[in-house]
Amino acid sequence: MSQPAHAQRAHALLGASKADQWINCPPSARLQENIPDKRSEFADEGTAAHELSELILQRRLTPCNAAERRRLDKAIEKFKQTSSYYSPEMDDAVAAYVEVVEERFMAAKTRSSDAVILLEERLDFTEWVPDGYGTGDVVLISDGVLEVIDLKYGKGVPVSAIGNPQLRLYGLGAWSNWNYLYSIHEVSMTIVQPRLDSVSTDTLLLGELIEWAETTVKPAATLADAGDGEYKSGSHCRWCKVKGSCRARAEENMKALAYEFQDPALLSLDEVGSVLVVAEQLKAWAKDVEEYAFEQAKAGARISSWKLVEGRSNRAITDKAAARKALESAELEEDKYLKPQELLGITDLEKKIGKKELASLLEGLIIKPPGKPVLVPETDKRPELNSVDQDFAGEEFEV
Ligand code: SF4
Known part of the structure; x- marks a missing residue:
C-alpha cells in the first residue's frame, strides 16, 4: 500500500473516529461539515507510523513469496531512508505494536489453525450509520472470535478501548463484512498506544454489540445525518471543530x-x-x-x-x-x-537513540523517583496515596 493511502483515509460525515461526538451530540456533525480539517504534524507522524507498521505486518504475518518479501523489505528500507518522521523512537513504538499483533495472531492460530488476518480492511457499518465506512488497522478472525486492533501513535491523550465507540463501529463493520462466511459470537477490540506503554481490550458478545448498534448508534446516526437532535457538551467536545x-x-x-x-x-x-x-x-x-x-x-x-x-x-x-x-x-x-x-533529557535521548537501545546502554543509570503528590480526579487510574501513613509536610499539591 502506498503512503498516500493512509493519509487519504476518507473522513465521512459520520466517521467512526468522530463517533463519540455525533453519538453524544448528534447535530455537531452537520455543524462542522464544511469546516476543513487542520492537518497537524502529529497527525502526519501518526500516518507515517501506520504506514511503517502495515509494511512490517505484511512482511511478517501475511503469506508472501520471495519476490513479495523482497518488495516489502525494499519498501521498509525506503520508508526509513525517506520519511522525515522516521526515528528510532518510531521504530521502537512500531515494534511494540507489531509484537502485540503477532501475539494476538498466534493466540488466534492456537484457537484455530485457519485463523485469518486482514490488514487495512475497509469496514462497512452502513447498516447502522449512513455512509458509515472505516478502515481497520488489523482484523483477526478465528473460531467464532473477531478481533479488531487499532494503533494509536499519539501520546498526548491516553485512549482506552473500553467502551470506545470508534472501535465498536470497526467491530460492527468487520462483523458485517465477514458474517456471511464465519459464525462469530464474540467481538474483541484492542487499542495499542505504544508510546504510553498501553494496551487495552474490550470484549463484547456479538448480541451486546448489535444491541448497542441498534439502540444507541442507529438513532443517533439518523439524527446526526438529518442535522437534528440536541447539542450536548462533554468530554467528546475535545476534538470538535467548533x-x-x-x-x-x-x-x-x-x-x-x-x-x-x-x-x-x-x-x-x-x-x-x-x-x-x-x-x-x-x-x-x-x-x-x-x-x-x-x-x-x-x-x-x-x-x-x-x-x-x-x-x-x-x-x-x-x-x-x-x-x-x-x-x-x-x-x-x-x-x-x-x-x-x-546531556540530553531521557525523552530526547529515546527519540534519537531508541527506547530499547537507550535502556541497554544506560542500564542501571535511569531511575524513576517517586513523583510529588498531585491532586487528581478520582477517576484517575493511579492508586490513591494514604495521607495518614505518608508525611507530606512541605509538599505542594498541584491541581
Ligand atoms: S462543542 Fe460539544 S456541544 Fe458543541 S457542537 Fe461540538 S460536540 Fe456538540
Missing part, C-alpha cells in the same frame, strides 16, 4: 458558574471538590475560546473589548557563526560565550 465558539458548550459552562453555595463562610470540602471539577472544565473551555478568538482576530475579525497587538519578543543574534568568530577573536575564555556540553 469547540471554541459552540453556544451549547458555553451555556453549559456558564451554568456551572452559577453554582449556589450554602451559608457558612467557609466552603466545605465537598464544595471544594465540586469547584475543582468545574475549574478543570472551565480551564479547558477558556483555552478553546481563546484559540478561536485569536484565529478570528488574525483573520481580521473584531473581538469586542479585545485587540491584536505585537507580542513581546527577545533579542536574537542574526548570524551565530559570525558572532562566535567575533567573540573568539576577542580572545575571551570560551566559558564566557559558549554553553557547556550537556
Whole structure:
C-alpha cells in the first residue's frame, strides 16, 4: 500500500473516529461539515507510523513469496531512508505494536489453525450509520472470535478501548463484512498506544454489540445525518471543530458558574471538590475560546473589548557563526560565550537513540523517583496515596 493511502483515509460525515461526538451530540456533525480539517504534524507522524507498521505486518504475518518479501523489505528500507518522521523512537513504538499483533495472531492460530488476518480492511457499518465506512488497522478472525486492533501513535491523550465507540463501529463493520462466511459470537477490540506503554481490550458478545448498534448508534446516526437532535457538551467536545465558539458548550459552562453555595463562610470540602471539577472544565473551555478568538482576530475579525497587538519578543543574534568568530577573536575564555556540553533529557535521548537501545546502554543509570503528590480526579487510574501513613509536610499539591 502506498503512503498516500493512509493519509487519504476518507473522513465521512459520520466517521467512526468522530463517533463519540455525533453519538453524544448528534447535530455537531452537520455543524462542522464544511469546516476543513487542520492537518497537524502529529497527525502526519501518526500516518507515517501506520504506514511503517502495515509494511512490517505484511512482511511478517501475511503469506508472501520471495519476490513479495523482497518488495516489502525494499519498501521498509525506503520508508526509513525517506520519511522525515522516521526515528528510532518510531521504530521502537512500531515494534511494540507489531509484537502485540503477532501475539494476538498466534493466540488466534492456537484457537484455530485457519485463523485469518486482514490488514487495512475497509469496514462497512452502513447498516447502522449512513455512509458509515472505516478502515481497520488489523482484523483477526478465528473460531467464532473477531478481533479488531487499532494503533494509536499519539501520546498526548491516553485512549482506552473500553467502551470506545470508534472501535465498536470497526467491530460492527468487520462483523458485517465477514458474517456471511464465519459464525462469530464474540467481538474483541484492542487499542495499542505504544508510546504510553498501553494496551487495552474490550470484549463484547456479538448480541451486546448489535444491541448497542441498534439502540444507541442507529438513532443517533439518523439524527446526526438529518442535522437534528440536541447539542450536548462533554468530554467528546475535545476534538470538535467548533469547540471554541459552540453556544451549547458555553451555556453549559456558564451554568456551572452559577453554582449556589450554602451559608457558612467557609466552603466545605465537598464544595471544594465540586469547584475543582468545574475549574478543570472551565480551564479547558477558556483555552478553546481563546484559540478561536485569536484565529478570528488574525483573520481580521473584531473581538469586542479585545485587540491584536505585537507580542513581546527577545533579542536574537542574526548570524551565530559570525558572532562566535567575533567573540573568539576577542580572545575571551570560551566559558564566557559558549554553553557547556550537556546531556540530553531521557525523552530526547529515546527519540534519537531508541527506547530499547537507550535502556541497554544506560542500564542501571535511569531511575524513576517517586513523583510529588498531585491532586487528581478520582477517576484517575493511579492508586490513591494514604495521607495518614505518608508525611507530606512541605509538599505542594498541584491541581
Ligand atoms: S462543542 Fe460539544 S456541544 Fe458543541 S457542537 Fe461540538 S460536540 Fe456538540
